[in-house]
Amino acid sequence: ASLSFTVGRSFLCRPVVPYSSVSNAMRRSLSSASPMSGSDASAEPNTDKLFTAEHEAMRSTLRRIIEQDINPYVDEWEAKEIFPAKQLFKKLGNAGLLGVTRPVEYGGLGLDYSYSVALAEEYGRVNCGGVPMAIGVQSDMATPALARFGSHELKEQFLRPSIAGDLVACLGVSEPTAGSDVASIKTTARRDGDDLVINGSKMWITSGMQADWMCLLANTEASVKDPYLSKSLICLPLDLPGVQRARKIRKIGMHSSDTAQLFFENVRVPASYLIGEPGQGFIYQMLQFQEERLFGAAANLLGLELIIQETAEYARQRKAFGQSLLDFQTVHFRLAELLTEVELLRSMVYRATAKYVAGNDVTMLASMAKLKAGRLVREVTDSCLQYWGGMGFTDEVRVSRFYRDGRLLSIGAGADEVMLSIICKYMRTLPKPPKK
Numbered sequence: 001a002s003l004s005f006t007v008g009r010s011f012l013c014r015p016v017v018p019y020s021s022v023s024n025a026m027r028r029s030l031s032s033a034s035p036m037s038g039s040d041a042s043a044e045p046n047t048d049k050l051f052t053a054e055h056e057a058m059r060s061t062l063r064r065i066i067e068q069d070i071n072p073y074v075d076e077w078e079a080k081e082i083f084p085a086k087q088l089f090k091k092l093g094n095a096g097l098l099g100v101t102r103p104v105e106y107g108g109l110g111l112d113y114s115y116s117v118a119l120a121e122e123y124g125r126v127n128c129g130g131v132p133m134a135i136g137v138q139s140d141m142a143t144p145a146l147a148r149f150g151s152h153e154l155k156e157q158f159l160r161p162s163i164a165g166d167l168v169a170c171l172g173v174s175e176p177t178a179g180s181d182v183a184s185i186k187t188t189a190r191r192d193g194d195d196l197v198i199n200g201s202k203m204w205i206t207s208g209m210q211a212d213w214m215c216l217l218a219n220t221e222a223s224v225k226d227p228y229l230s231k232s233l234i235c236l237p238l239d240l241p242g243v244q245r246a247r248k249i250r251k252i253g254m255h256s257s258d259t260a261q262l263f264f265e266n267v268r269v270p271a272s273y274l275i276g277e278p279g280q281g282f283i284y285q286m287l288q289f290q291e292e293r294l295f296g297a298a299a300n301l302l303g304l305e306l307i308i309q310e311t312a313e314y315a316r317q318r319k320a321f322g323q324s325l326l327d328f329q330t331v332h333f334r335l336a337e338l339l340t341e342v343e344l345l346r347s348m349v350y351r352a353t354a355k356y357v358a359g360n361d362v363t364m365l366a367s368m369a370k371l372k373a374g375r376l377v378r379e380v381t382d383s384c385l386q387y388w389g390g391m392g393f394t395d396e397v398r399v400s401r402f403y404r405d406g407r408l409l410s411i412g413a414g415a416d417e418v419m420l421s422i423i424c425k426y427m428r429t430l431p432k433p434p435k436k
């Protein structure tokens with residue numbers, strides 16, 4: 001059976017759950033419920049001071065696109081295990097939403113990172129995790145180094161069309177033998193005359209089956225011993241001879257996003273495709289992690305809230321032992337605990353964003369937010385799924401999709417343990433590696 005989603009009358013565009021099994025009364029109740037927390041800008045004044053009327057206007061533009069061009073198709077894309085990135089990115093690009101923090105000269109809006117966080121939060125309304133993840137890669141993960149350090153020619157060739165939605169971008173860091181330990185990647189880009197010759201492979205690449213180009217991290221400085229200073233980022237078109245998109249990887253979640261393994265055999269690109277200074281690629285990559293982690297944490301806030309809300313509504317309608325499930329104190333108290341946790345995460349994300357926009361290093365706060373988000377997604381979806389009983393174990397409800405999709409957050413873009421190590425470094429409690 002397919003998922004059936006509808007847009008409720010409330011400000012929140014909420015999916016309505018198992019049509020096959022819910023009563024009309026429940027449907028009415030679901031479609032008229034109001035949001036649970038203060039994230040609904042139309043219902044409450046903006047008291048958090050982070051988002052202005054401009055942020056909210058941008059969010060409503062995105063909300064319309066989600067309602068019209070994304071959510072009605074999500075079930076189809078999940079089933080196909082891919083979504084039409086080019087088509088969708090063009091719509092987002094036309095609306096100016098793929099480069100809000102990128103330079104105006106290349107088609108961006110030149111705004112500060114709070115606008116990206118506002119959009120990330122809004123993406124929580126999408127009825128799956130896969131599409132927002134791929135959009136995040138396009139808008140916030142594959143292009144920051146290019147925008148900051150790339151040459152004018154490279155920006156014209158790769159950045160401008162990516163912001164416009166004419167090219168699909170992916171980020172190639174992870175490899176079959178190196179994920180968390182980025183410094184140990186094996187892919188090489190050897191200088192040969194005016195070219196770079198690339199050999200190696202990349203693993204788990206979001207949008208890897210359909211991307212036009214990759215922001216590739218490769219070893220370029222064979223003579224440099226320090227692994228942090230021997231790598232470069234390179235713009236790699238993916239239609240070149242020697243590029244093989246080996247396979248689309250099947251996954252337990254994020255189904256609508258294509259995840260690929262790619263091989264490179266003597267792939268030639270002009271040496272001018274190297275971004276910024278040779279040997280700085282690892283550092284450029286690390287620089288953008290603060291943003292990537294804030295984006296990842298923000299993108300889950302609304303989704304979690306919606307799941308808690310839907311669970312409350314479902315539990316209200318569902319009767320067991322002569323009463324509504326929601327009336328069991330263990331259920332309504334638990335949902336209250338979970339919503340409190342989501343609000344705490346929101347406060348942390350907003351605070352980190354405000355500090356970042358003011359020019360501070362928020363590596364520790366952003367790592368804390370990413371860590372907490374990964375753990376909270378697991379906690380909320382697991383607890384809520386429990387209250388859906390057998391229904392929660394089916395493929396027909398939003399909670400089970402987010403239970404699967406959300407699991408990635410504790411692994412990707414820095415696993416929980418990597419976040420803990422960073423926090424420990426700032427706490428000065430991380431032991432030094434043993435002397436060899």
Ligand SMILES: Cc1cc2nc3c(=O)[nH]c(=O)nc-3n(C[C@H](O)[C@H](O)[C@H](O)COP(=O)(O)OP(=O)(O)OC[C@H]3O[C@@H](n4cnc5c(N)ncnc54)[C@H](O)[C@@H]3O)c2cc1C
Binds near residue numbers: 137414415417
């Ligand atoms: C759906 C999906 C999409 C992805 N998209 C991309 C993409 O677009 N581009 C890209 O480059 N990569 C992408 N990745 C890869 C992702 O970033 C890596 O999977 C992630 O960094 C973890 O690396 P790994 O899988 O090699 O795990 P490993 O590095 O092998 O780690 C395995 C586990 O070991 C533990 N661990 C790791 N380090 C430590 C430590 N220091 N201390 C204690 N425990 C530790 C953690 O529990 C970790 O989960 C994607 C992955 C998935 C599943």
